[in-house]
Amino acid sequence: MNTKKIVGVVTAASVLMVSFGGCSLLGGKDKQAVTDTASSYIDAVNSGKYNKSVKLVEDEEDFFAGNELPAQQAELVSAVMAASEYSVEDIKVNKDEASADVVFTMPDIESIADEDYSFDEFIDAIEDIDDTVEESVSFEFVKDGEDWLIASDSTEDYY
Numbered sequence: 001m002n003t004k005k006i007v008g009v010v011t012a013a014s015v016l017m018v019s020f021g022g023c024s025l026l027g028g029k030d031k032q033a034v035t036d037t038a039s040s041y042i043d044a045v046n047s048g049k050y051n052k053s054v055k056l057v058e059d060e061e062d063f064f065a066g067n068e069l070p071a072q073q074a075e076l077v078s079a080v081m082a083a084s085e086y087s088v089e090d091i092k093v094n095k096d097e098a099s100a101d102v103v104f105t106m107p108d109i110e111s112i113a114d115e116d117y118s119f120d121e122f123i124d125a126i127e128d129i130d131d132t133v134e135e136s137v138s139f140e141f142v143k144d145g146e147d148w149l150i151a152s153d154s155t156e157d158y159y
Contacts, residue, residue: 021088035088046081061152079126
């Protein structure tokens, strides 16, 4: 009888451990943290808030912080990104390192490149483009205490 009780207690304890810590055991907490870091970084860069993006990069060495886009190029990128969506995919966590792909679905601006638009007309036309293209950027991450940061050499690929 004691053996059955011990087995029952051990089984119940095992089920509770998996229930309470399941996400952590499978890396779910870290994967979510990597997703959150990537999303916060993309949002900060897209809105030109480099003071926020730099805090999400290892050693605060964000490529954007030292290489702001020229005004006209920044306006074009802003218009494209405003009409785009992205998702964080293929997240891989290995102890204190991780990687993820950010996949952008964006207007295919080449589909209107042959039109005789002025720059301002071109910018305005971007939101009406139906054709889309997908672009993917891979990021590497490092764990800093409890936080996940983007590896500094990964930010150049997004630039």
